[in-house]
Amino acid sequence: MDGRRRNPYELTDETPVYVISVAAQLSGLHPQTLRQYDRLGLVSPDRTAGRGRRYSARDIELLRQVQQLSQDEGINLAGIKRIIELENQVAALQSRIAELSAAVDGAAAAMHQREAQVHASYRRDLVPYTDVQQTSALVVWRPAPKRGE
Numbered sequence: 001m002d003g004r005r006r007n008p009y010e011l012t013d014e015t016p017v018y019v020i021s022v023a024a025q026l027s028g029l030h031p032q033t034l035r036q037y038d039r040l041g042l043v044s045p046d047r048t049a050g051r052g053r054r055y056s057a058r059d060i061e062l063l064r065q066v067q068q069l070s071q072d073e074g075i076n077l078a079g080i081k082r083i084i085e086l087e088n089q090v091a092a093l094q095s096r097i098a099e100l101s102a103a104v105d106g107a108a109a110a111m112h113q114r115e116a117q118v119h120a121s122y123r124r125d126l127v128p129y130t131d132v133q134q135t136s137a138l139v140v141w142r143p144a145p146k147r148g149e
Contacts, residue, residue: 013061014057018056018059019053019055020045023059027064037063043062043066066080
């Protein structure tokens with residue numbers, strides 16, 4: 001969530017609102033197929049207090065995806081379940097990467113801010129020290145001849 005309070009009556013893609021007959025009609029599947037998918041763990045809708053299934057818009061989209069993979073691609077239900085699990089895992093990892101990236105960006109910004117504070121605290125009345133190279137060269141000094149000599 002983004003920190004703001006949500007309207008409790010606001011519907012999202014995850015809001016479970018559709019009974020099994022409506023979900024079956026919206027997905028183009030038979031209600032018995034939806035029950036089978038639920039038993040296999042392919043699409044698991046939320047449950048009411050009376051144990052009735054309630055499907056969300058996301059569940060219906062997933063039902064359509066399962067049907068498409070099964071009918072058009074010829075993938076068996078075990079393969080589809082594995083595909084869904086891997087897609088969920090990838091989505092979770094992408095979310096975690098985004099969180100960690102934001103944390104790194106925040107830490108870098110804080111470090112740069114602290115570095116700027118340290119540089120701003122330097123005393124300006126001091127002369128920076130520079131190391132002078134010590135050599136063993138011999139320099140002979142001869143005074144210039146005086147005029148008139």
